[in-house]
Amino acid sequence: MTVISDASPVTFSGVLPEAVDVVIIGGGILGVSTAWFLAGQGVSVLLCEKGRIAGEQSSRNWGWVRQQGRDPAELSIMQESLRIWDRLSADTGADYGFAKQGVLYLAESEERLGEFENWLTLVEDHKLDSRMLSAAEVTALLPDCRGAFKGGLFTPSDGRAEPEVAVPNLARAAQAQGAVILECCAARTLDAVNGAVTAVITEKGPVRCGAVLLAGGAWSSLFLRNQGISLPQLSVKATVARTAPGPSVFEGNASTSEFAFRRRQDGGYTIALSGYHEHYLSAETFRHFFSFLPSYKASWRETKLRVLGSGIERGLTTTERWNAGQTSPFERTRVMNPLPDRQVLRRLRQHLAARLPRLADQPFVESWSGMIDSTPDLLPIMDSVAPIQGLFLATGFSGHGFGIGPGAGRVMADLIRGRDCGHDLKPFRLARFEDGSPVRLGPAL
Template sequence: MTFPIHDASPVRFPGPLPAAADVVIIGGGVVGVMTAWFLAERGLSVTLCEKGRIAGEQSSRNWGWVRQQGRDPGELPIMVESLRLWKSLAQELGQGLGFRQTGVLYLADTAEEMAGYEGWLTHARAHDVDSRILSREEVAAMIPQAAAGWKGGLWTASDARAEPWAAVPLLAEGAVRRGVTIVENCAVRALDIAAGRVAGVVTERGRIRAGRVLVAAGAWSRLFLGAHGVKIPQLAVLASVAATAPLPMVFDGAACDSRFAFRRRADGGYSIAPSDHHDFFPGRDAFASLRSFLPVLRQDFRTTRFRPFAPKGYPDAWGTPRRWSPDEVSPFERMRILNPAPNAAVVERLRDDFARTFPALGRPDLTAAWAGMIDTMPDVVPVVDHIAAIPGLTVATGMSGHGFGIGPGMGRVVASLVAGDAPGHDLSRFRFSRFSDGTKLAPGPSL
């Protein structure tokens, strides 16, 4: 399996498309796949439609971190459950997931960062997460080849890593064994609505009758939902990642400081990414959501580079239609996989950052570089809720770069929500109504 998955990757899940299902899921990322998995375990018939490839977008383009550390308090209990699920999934599916509990380490360059780590520990302790503060000396002993001189760190030994481009298709295979029908290269063009409620979906290959539909379409969710009058203030930012060739081990887990992040991969290389840079292409939706996003823009303004226009076909490109007929080709078919080019200057800077941190290794050779579009909300937590205006419709989107690690736990929660059962966690932080009930939208106490 190459990384990341792209539109030239072979189709692994061809269908066929059924005439009916209990639930249709739109989107083949980790949350959609794991929701399908748990719905099938409940005995429901489930069809998952993916316009391109399973994990073709952010679910194969992320850092591969499975972390409790630094989570928003609303996400943390679901993430604790998710880590338990990852461990059981690894027992069932084997080493192909790349799952290993090698820890996550946040490295502090300033006293203010150390104070922030101390403050977040309150949430860790409330959920029995084993996070702890490391001194300068403890960090130096943990990463002895580093020359950065960090002031200390936050360490969670139970946190883990996995290989996203391999793990999510493997999870999809497990869902199929449980009875899920997955159809790649099959865009859902629209909801089929009768008498004001969901009656199914219209795909490019025909209709599927279903009383329940889940939209878990990542960066495309706003575009799809907006065509049905459901408006969510969701935008997407570009994040670049690179893979080094195999290197001597300097740290076996995942770590980041204020400049860059690095994670040991199963092939002996490191995935490296900036922790201080995103590219943003403002489009029509971005201007419409400007007021909602002002708090997070103020917080991250220095780390965001504003680009002039979204490339043709992107969800928020100026030329992307916001309305279309279910009988015509949709924007989702015109761009099967959102596959943006990485920021070349950022990738080169990553090599320099790695060399400054590990001077004995120097500038690493790269085997690949890629980018993904991270779907995000103004408060940097997802929407996980039913849509009251369209009975039968549920949304799970805006994972804000947090979706891979929390995917199994969030899938279990969303499956319960779709099935009409108690989700087992307080989901009020993720309710859809927060965008209209006067709630102040701002990032919570995460790291």
């Protein structure tokens, strides 16, 4: 079993402290990385996770750690993140499955090649090692892949890590530096006095603190709405499979317009459809309809709209409100573990047979899906939350928060401590959704 779920044992437990400097809500890569940096700086930290560390997006993702194709606004933090990934094993003595084997995008059309070229021009200042490949170079790099490719875009310094081991191992490293990490400990509400945060009320009791980081992934908007703060955030479901260990067709990560795959540390492949996802219509869809219209227009072909049924996805979109003394929706869905889409799995088998015949009979040993939390401009929010002094937010990483997670965690640690983080955070401010700024979809590929 790769994916972390309710069935996984509780491995982070202990006594709830009465008071800490910082409470972090959410044990995904954002919460865990920030905890590691803060604890390493001598700050007392409690990280509370409603289910399991990395139970949601942070163990369900493809494991790509990439600069390639990113919005230029994210690149300097991503470059720092790559440097952190590079030295994480040496710094902590643990394995993260990190390897730099490159990211390759294949183009089936001249139009797609043009998009690659435009992106390369836009990111020139960042001095990446990304480069265009001719059709012959693509064939040389990926001789087992069938298809009439016009060329490609390749970044050799990009790589992968193994999500389901990386995030728990980093949590253990944070714990070793003094952070208290508790699973099955939902944060229900915040207490504030004169507009400044004073405590987090968890299901196990209150914890006094001077600062709070909400890194709740797809649940962040629900938590904030209960505090009277609106956050435009919607989720889409994506299905993934992994194969048994098999022959090497490419050691890095690659994607065509149809599907994406990457070689795993165990010799298998993590495989998924490129860009395809499902969105469950709910009151939240209509509440944020106009904010998300540009991104929906850009991706409607790959977005399947579904009526919200009685599935586990329903927990995310509840309209209920609760107070500190009541069981919260976070306790009712410990780990968001939606069913994978069977039709997607069938399509993946067809793509493997057509494009990578050497893997055609490689069995899928596991499949899963995850809810990806998105913002209207597909950029994350890394900011303080003005109405409540001492409250910070790191969320909305829109399907690409794993690779940038360690860098973003370092940034959030500095932000919480009132230090200059060394990056321009204006593109990630929360107020961009309220101050009349137009929703700008960046040139991310």
